Amino acid sequence: MATLHTRASARLMMSPAVILLFVWMIVPLAMTLYFSFLSYNLLTPGAHNFIGFTNYYYFLTDPAFLTAIGNTLLIVIGVLLITVIGGILLALVLDQPFWGQGIVRLLVIAPFFVMPTVSALVWKNMFMNPVYGLFAWIARGLGLTPVDWLADVPLFSIILIVAWQWLPFATLILLTALQSLDGEQKEAAEMDGAGAISRFFYIVLPHLSRAITVVILIQTIFLLSVFAEILVTTNGGPGIQSTNLTYLVYAQALLQFDVGGASAGGIVAVILANIVAIFLIRLIGKNLDR
Amino acid sequence: MGSISLSSVRKSFGTTDVIPGIDLDIEDGEFVVFVGPSGCGKSTLLRLIAGLEDTTGGQILIDGKDVTAAAPAKRGLAMVFQSYALYPHMTVYNNIAFPLKMDSQPKDVIDRKVRDAARVLNLTNYLDRRPGQLSGGQRQRVAIGRAIVRQPSAFLFDEPLSNLDAALRGTMRIEISELHQQLKTTMVYVTHDQIEAMTMADKIVVLNAGRIEQVGSPLDLYRTPANLFVAGFIGSPRMNMIEGAEAGKMQAKTIGVRPEHIRLSPTEGAWSGTVGVTEHLGSDTLLHIDADELGPITARADGEFAVRSGQRIFMTPDRARMHRFDEKGLAIR
Numbered sequence: 001m002a003t004l005h006t007r008a009s010a011r012l013m014m015s016p017a018v019i020l021l022f023v024w025m026i027v028p029l030a031m032t033l034y035f036s037f038l039s040y041n042l043l044t045p046g047a048h049n050f051i052g053f054t055n056y057y058y059f060l061t062d063p064a065f066l067t068a069i070g071n072t073l074l075i076v077i078g079v080l081l082i083t084v085i086g087g088i089l090l091a092l093v094l095d096q097p098f099w100g101q102g103i104v105r106l107l108v109i110a111p112f113f114v115m116p117t118v119s120a121l122v123w124k125n126m127f128m129n130p131v132y133g134l135f136a137w138i139a140r141g142l143g144l145t146p147v148d149w150l151a152d153v154p155l156f157s158i159i160l161i162v163a164w165q166w167l168p169f170a171t172l173i174l175l176t177a178l179q180s181l182d183g184e185q186k187e188a189a190e191m192d193g194a195g196a197i198s199r200f201f202y203i204v205l206p207h208l209s210r211a212i213t214v215v216i217l218i219q220t221i222f223l224l225s226v227f228a229e230i231l232v233t234t235n236g237g238p239g240i241q242s243t244n245l246t247y248l249v250y251a252q253a254l255l256q257f258d259v260g261g262a263s264a265g266g267i268v269a270v271i272l273a274n275i276v277a278i279f280l281i282r283l284i285g286k287n288l289d290r
Numbered sequence: 291m292g293s294i295s296l297s298s299v300r301k302s303f304g305t306t307d308v309i310p311g312i313d314l315d316i317e318d319g320e321f322v323v324f325v326g327p328s329g330c331g332k333s334t335l336l337r338l339i340a341g342l343e344d345t346t347g348g349q350i351l352i353d354g355k356d357v358t359a360a361a362p363a364k365r366g367l368a369m370v371f372q373s374y375a376l377y378p379h380m381t382v383y384n385n386i387a388f389p390l391k392m393d394s395q396p397k398d399v400i401d402r403k404v405r406d407a408a409r410v411l412n413l414t415n416y417l418d419r420r421p422g423q424l425s426g427g428q429r430q431r432v433a434i435g436r437a438i439v440r441q442p443s444a445f446l447f448d449e450p451l452s453n454l455d456a457a458l459r460g461t462m463r464i465e466i467s468e469l470h471q472q473l474k475t476t477m478v479y480v481t482h483d484q485i486e487a488m489t490m491a492d493k494i495v496v497l498n499a500g501r502i503e504q505v506g507s508p509l510d511l512y513r514t515p516a517n518l519f520v521a522g523f524i525g526s527p528r529m530n531m532i533e534g535a536e537a538g539k540m541q542a543k544t545i546g547v548r549p550e551h552i553r554l555s556p557t558e559g560a561w562s563g564t565v566g567v568t569e570h571l572g573s574d575t576l577l578h579i580d581a582d583e584l585g586p587i588t589a590r591a592d593g594e595f596a597v598r599s600g601q602r603i604f605m606t607p608d609r610a611r612m613h614r615f616d617e618k619g620l621a622i623r
């Protein structure tokens with residue numbers, strides 16, 4: 001399609017943007033890598049000595065590290081499960097013609113526009129507060145003891161909050177995929193004797209597989225680095241029960257002023273994220289090339 | 291085994307009456323073709339029979355049983371869609387097996403039936419492919435295969451050949467006709483292509499604006515069109531319609547004569563005119579003639595007929611094969 005000449009000029013045109021993006025990415029990464037090998041604590045000014053892998057050693061042997069990895073994965077998996085399953089169900093409902101469809105669709109998308117800190121605060125104070133929260137009120141109304149969500153099931157609460165934020169995204173993508181399903185295919189299946197459930201599993205779900213893959217890939221990238229919701233609600237606690245990797249790095253850098261250790265943690269997080277990405281692409285990426 | 295009968299079937303979408311009321315009997319084993327201009331309600335009528343649309347009124351009987359309210363799958367019909375509607379993520383084998391699987395038939399029975407159908411339709415070598423890896427004609431055959439494995443009491447086709455090129459359309463036309471002769475199952479076929487209608491049908495139903503204009507065998511419709519609409523619709527090139535004094539001579543509002551029923555001569559004839567465009571089709575030559583007060587007339591001559599544009603020419607219609615119509619457009623017999 002493109003001749004040698006047009007390709008060369010295309011590269012030339014693109015280069016400013018690509019170079020800018022590349023520098024934007026590479027400079028912080030290089031500096032983080034550099035800091036991670038230094039003894040660099042904000043409380044001990046003076047020379048920053050090169051200390052090799054010591055920072056990594058302390059970060060990786062920190063008992064909080066394994067817990068944080070486990071929590072990170074739980075958040076990713078939990079939120080993915082809720083948003084993908086919930087998103088499919090919501091998309092199926094929203095795809096049906098009903099009165100007020102436009103407004104309902106708009107409302108469903110709304111949570112996506114709320115800032116993470118704001119939505120976390122709303123959940124913390126309006127819903128999950130054990131004294132005046134909505135859930136506590138419902139529980140008392142039913143004669144049950146209110147649950148102190150953020151203290152008793154902190155990780156689950158975080159998952160709920162984050163899932164609430166990402167559900168609209170999943171719903172929206174899956175809804176558009178659903179609408180692109182050829183109506184004649186559904187009718188053909190209907191004539192072939194497939195009931196509603198068979199139609200869903202044999203026709204609709206395979207059609208959605210690509211959209212589901214996109215939802216999983218995009219969400220995983222963001223869910224690996226959930227932070228604001230934890231900071232605003234549980235501060236990683238009680239103890240380290242709701243600390244994920246991002247929050248652990250934050251705690252290291254800004255609560256213990258250990259820049260070197262936090263940098264080492266950051267690099268570890270980058271490596272882990274890449275492992276997850278490779279794993280995901282291997283597992284479900286084949287859905288994308290068709 | 292596969293008779294379909296419609297009595298005063300109506301369909302409206304909102305306030306628009308798409309089908310104001312149709313009575314039609316389709317006998318077992320018949321090949322019935324619905325033709326009509328675009329938007330006249332052919333697809334809608336077929337979908338009503340299939341059960342994909344609810345009727346607004348009237349009754350649909352299949353084999354004498356009232357199925358007006360029955361689900362599509364319960365009617366024992368199979369449909370081939372214009373877009374083929376194959377399942378893209380399934381192999382050809384699974385596509386054809388799908389209706390049997392939904393019917394919970396045993397695996398070995400399914401396998402036998404699918405392979406039989408594939409053999410009939412020359413698909414044996416493609417069973418492992420996905421629809422995306424097939425040509426248009428092969429996809430069409432898969433869609434037909436999916437329909438025949440169910441052994442339905444009738445097949446419904448909605449413009450199944452309109453996405454194919456002319457040569458392939460010719461082949462598929464013959465294949466479908468052969469299939470009909472083999473299976474002897476009722477087939478209802480929607481098309482706007484006259485050639486398909488004329489060559490395949492036992493019975494043609496001409497529709498216009500949701501109404502049946504005429505029902506009959508292809509030759510019936512060609513020889514004795516019931517009204518102006520059918521006369522103009524069946525036959526290609528269209529019948530010449532002449533009004534005015536010439537029609538008055540034959541005690542009619544309009545008279546019609548087909549291009550192939552006009553004898554041409556350079557020296558003598560009943561009418562005369564100037565030759566405009568000539569189209570040489572090889573076997574025939576079509577002449578578009580400006581016949582003075584009669585208006586434009588199309589005539590068909592044999593392929594060797596020597597004629598120049600601008601030449602004066604004389605025409606003699608075959609009186610025995612002329613059609614007369616009254617003020618309401620109905621044929622006078």
Ligand SMILES: Nc1ncnc2c1ncn2[C@@H]1O[C@H](COP(=O)(O)OP(=O)(O)OP(=O)(O)O)[C@@H](O)[C@H]1O
Pocket residue numbers: 303308326327328329330331332333334335482
């Ligand atoms: N779902 C619908 N809602 C409203 N009007 C419809 C609907 N489906 C069809 N119609 C109308 O009904 C009329 C008949 O449509 P139909 O599809 O049966 O035409 P057709 O004869 O199959 O035409 P074509 O040869 O172009 O396929 C059209 O005027 C169309 O606009």
Ligand SMILES: [Mg+2]
Pocket residue numbers: 332333334449
């Ligand atoms: Mg149609």
